[in-house]
Amino acid sequence: MPTEVALLESRALRVEQMGRVDALDKVKSLAMLPDGIHVRTEDVARYFEVSTEVVKKVIQRHRAEMEENGLRLLRGSDLRVFNRDMMSLLGEGQGESYPQAPAQLTLFTRRTVLNVAMLLRDSDIARCVRTYLLDAEHDLRAGYASLEHRVTRVESCLSGVGSALQELGPVLNRMSLRLDSLDRRLEVTQQVIGSMSVRLGGVSQDIVGLDGRMDGFARNLKDLNRRNRSR
Secondary structure, three states: OOOHHHHHHOHHHHHHHOOOOHHHHHHOOOOOOOOOOEEEHHHHHHHHOOOHHHHHHHHHHOHHHHHHOOOEEEEHHHHHHHHHHHHHHHOOOOHHHOOOOOOEEEEEEHHHHHHHHOOOOOOHHHHHHHHHHHHHHHHHHHHHHHHHHHHHHHHHHHHHHHHHHHHHHHHHHHHHHHHHHHHHHHHHHHHHHHHHHHHHHHHHHHHHHHHHHHHHHHHHHHHHHHHHHHO
16 A cells, blocks of 8 residues: 555555545635636635645646646636636626736646645645545555455356266256156156047947946846736
């Protein structure tokens, strides 16, 4: 896990944290210009509770890095256009409340302010921002470690399932063979039952014929008995 000193000294580590602008609001509210995007040097100094000269020195030492993260210097027509846009956003009757730079204006974005927080050594607010970033990084790494541990457990369980399935394979094969044998036996049984059903149908017809013959025989006996009595 990176330390605060490493964050102050390593540009590569600062680049990794540049997306965490939420850390600024977690520590302290940052006053933005009316466009909601930019901040002036004095606003940055007020946020970190240092002088504007301290902020300007940070810019001088790390201008290239900070320009990559949104630092802008406006002069001439660019400055006039920007001031006019800010006054328009404030609305009529409030333009005088917007402080205008007489010759030039340095603008910061939230990303640039976060860059300052990772470079400014003599500010308790900047130190709190760095601490928040490092704590969040630690929690994130801990979360990844926990997730990796759980994935490892799942993988170990799956490996056990794999070996169990390998052992189960021959058993399933034997059961499949036995089921095939049962299917064949059931088929033969069904054929036998079908044959027996046909034979029973023939027997039923024979019984019906026999019943008819027995009825005829009974009638003959009755006739014979009547003739004997009449004699």
